[in-house]
Amino acid sequence: MFALDTLTHRLKRGCETMAYPDGPPPALPDRHGGALRVDGARCTDGCGACIEVCPTDAITRPANQPIALDLGRCIFCHACISACGPAAITPTGDHRMAVRRREDLVLGAAGGEQLRLAAALDEKLRKLFGRSLRLRQVSAGGCNACEADTNVLGTIGWDLGRFGIQFVASPRHADGLLITGPVSRNMELALRKTWDAVPAPKIVIAVGACAIAGGPFVGRPEVRDGADAIVPVDLYIPGCPPHPLTILDGLLRLLGRLETGDRAPTPR
Ligand code: SF4
Numbered sequence: 335m336f337a338l339d340t341l342t343h344r345l346k347r348g349c350e351t352m353a354y355p356d357g358p359p360p361a362l363p364d365r366h367g368g369a370l371r372v373d374g375a376r377c378t379d380g381c382g383a384c385i386e387v388c389p390t391d392a393i394t395r396p397a398n399q400p401i402a403l404d405l406g407r408c409i410f411c412h413a414c415i416s417a418c419g420p421a422a423i424t425p426t427g428d429h430r431m432a433v434r435r436r437e438d439l440v441l442g443a444a445g446g447e448q449l450r451l452a453a454a455l456d457e458k459l460r461k462l463f464g465r466s467l468r469l470r471q472v473s474a475g476g477c478n479a480c481e482a483d484t485n486v487l488g489t490i491g492w493d494l495g496r497f498g499i500q501f502v503a504s505p506r507h508a509d510g511l512l513i514t515g516p517v518s519r520n521m522e523l524a525l526r527k528t529w530d531a532v533p534a535p536k537i538v539i540a541v542g543a544c545a546i547a548g549g550p551f552v553g554r555p556e557v558r559d560g561a562d563a564i565v566p567v568d569l570y571i572p573g574c575p576p577h578p579l580t581i582l583d584g585l586l587r588l589l590g591r592l593e594t595g596d597r598a599p600t601p602r
C-alpha cells in the first residue's frame with residue numbers, strides 16, 4: 335500500500351526538476367538584484383559616497399578615471415546603490431557573473447562596463463570533464479551560506495547530477511576543488527594538502543566573495559583573502575552567497591554547455 339501511495343504521489347507531481355538550461359532560468363528573488371552595473375558617465379561630480387559606504391573596499395577611483403567596482407569583493411549589500419544620487423551603480427537582475435580571470439570582475443575604469451563571462455575549458459579538459467566532473471568541496475572558513483547554496487544544486491529542483499557533476503568525499507576521486515570561505519590561516523595547510531591530493535589535470539572553482547577576495551573578512555590577519563593566494567583558480571563565481579543559479583551558470587559555462595562572450599547588463 336505504501337509503495338502504491340508513493341508511486342501515485344510521484345506520478346501526480348511529475349518531473350520536479352527545472353527545465354533550465356533548455357528552458358528559461360528561474361527568476362531571481364526581487365531583493366536579490368543580480369549583478370551590478372557601473373555607468374561611469376553618470377558619475378559626474380565624483381562625490382565618492384559609494385566608496386565611503388562600501389564595507390569591503392570594493393569600489394575605488396583610479397587617478398583621472400571613473401569609479402571601478404570589483405564584483406569579486408562585493409557582498410551585494412546595495413549600500414552603494416542607495417548612496418549614489420545619479421544612479422551610476424544599479425542592479426541588473428542578471429544572475430550571470432562567473433568569470434575565468436580575476437581581473438574580469440572589475441567593472442568601470444579600465445575594466446569597462448561589461449562583464450566578460452567565463453569561457454569554457456580548453457578542448458582537452460572539456461573532453462575529460464565535459465560529461466563527468468567530480469568535485470571535492472573545501473569549506474575554508476566561510477559562514478556556511480555559500481556551502482548551503484552550493485548544496486541546493488543537489489536537490490531535486492536543480493539536479494546537478496543530470497550534467498554529470500557530482501561532489502565526492504575524497505580529493506583522490508575528484509577532478510577539482512570547489513572552494514568556499516576566505517581561507518582562514520587554520521585551513522591553509524588543509525587546502526594545500528587537499529589540492530595536492532587531487533590527481534592532475536585538475537581545476538579549482540572559487541565560490542563567493544570570501545573565496546574570491548576575502549569577503550567581509552578581507553584584510554584581516556586571520557585569513558588569506560581568497561583561494562588564489564594558495565591554489566590556481568580556474569573559475570570565479572561572485573556573490574555573498576552566490577545564488578544557486580549563478581553557481582550553476584558558472585559550472586555550465588566552464589564545461590562549454592552555455593554560450594560565452596561579453597555582455598552589457600541592462601539596469602532593471
Ligand atoms: S553592493 Fe558591493 S560594491 Fe556596493 S557597497 Fe555593497 S559591497 Fe560595496
Ligand code: SF4
Binds near residue numbers: 479543
Ligand atoms: S561569501 Fe558571504 S555567504 Fe559566502 S562564506 Fe563568505 S560571508 Fe558567507
